Amino acid sequence: MISVIVCTYNRREYLPDCLKHLVKQSAQHEDYEVLIIDNNSTDNTATIAQDLIKDHPDLNAQYFCEMNQGHTYARNRGIKEAKGEILSFIDDDAFVDYNFIKEIQFYFKQHAEVSAIGGKILPVYEGKHPKWMSKYLLTLVSALDMGNSPKKFKGSKFPIGANMAFRADVFEKYGHFNTDLGRRGSGLEGGDEKEVFLRLKKENEEIHYVPKVKVDHIIPEKRLTMEYIKGLGIGVGSSEKRRVTNSGFTETMKKIISETIKVCATFILFFFYFIQGKFAQAKMLVKFRFWVLQGYLK
Incomplete structure (x- = not known):
């Protein structure tokens, strides 16, 4: 069985559609459960979740409120409550x-050696496609497209939290998400899924990209403002500082x-885009790298 864990915080505008897509699956309802983990929302998230459960009694869905504020607390609550052999995590604005x-189900059955997977995440912009966007900055909108063929995540590449799945025993072997990392409320820190995947890679566990496991990820216009992107960059940097500080000298040097x-690659790409006349893309690459460094060093 698959346990789909939807961690949510004040997303009443997207959560209903997110849940409707989980109801309308080609799989039989007995093949999966839906766990809605409300991270102490202040809107009507609880009502939305409970209405879904009431309207679809044939769906194995449950609602939990996790009072400890933080994305990692919500994810760990999902792990605790899950009954499935495979744990899938999606964002509340992912369809x-x-x-x-x-x-x-198919991929994990066919690949017994695989411990975790990351699926394709396609951005759906509510407004205009940003002129500054390039394939090197897609992670800013939690998008992931590595083509249409399954492959191993190599080197520093890893799945994105909006669409990832694990065998349940991974968390028994290697522990849960690090509650020192990840977002809290409306904050923009991160790094929690990266830290888990680094643990798995250290133990030579197989992590694959599976394009047929796909979601559409809604990107509101506010996530494309300079203020938001700056906050995200600083949040990435500060989360990385916290992660490597807790991991010791070797990780700090790495x-x-x-x-x-x-930084070197950023300047190379800057000149590459600049000579092509793609000034907005060139400028944003440098800006974002600066903000990450700012978050790391402060």
Whole structure:
């Protein structure tokens, strides 16, 4: 069975559609459960969840309120309550494909060596496509498209939290999400899923990209403002500082080397886009890298 864990916080405008897509699956309802983890929302999230459960008694859905504020607390609550052999995590503004459950089941059955997967995440912009967007900045909108063929996540690549799934025993072996990391309320910190995947990679666990496990991810206009992107960059930097500080000297040195390489790569890409006349894309690459460094160093 698949346990689909939807962690949510004050997303009443998207949560109903997110849940409707989970109701309308090609898989039989007995093949999966839906766990709605409300991270102490102040809107009517509880009512939305309870109405869905009441309107669809044939769906194995449950609602839980996690009072500890923080995305990682909500994710860990989902792990605790889940009964499935596979745990799938999606964002509350992600709408799953019709065959989402079946594709997760199929891939894990066919690949016994795989411990975790990350699916395709397609951005759906509520406003105009931002001129500054490039394939190197898609992670800013939690998008992921590595093509149409399954493959292993190599090197520093890893799945994105809006669409990821694990065998349940992964968390028994390696522990849960680190509650020192991740978003809290409306904050923009992150790094919690990255830290889990780094643990798995350290133990040589197989993590695959599976394009048929796909979701549409809604991107509101407010997530494309300079103020939001700056906050996100600073949040990424501060989360990374916290992660490597807790991991010791070796990880700190690896991070310094990694950031040095990224800075060099950013300037190379800047000139590449600049000579093509793509000034907005060139400028944003430099801005975002600066904000990440600002968050890391402060």
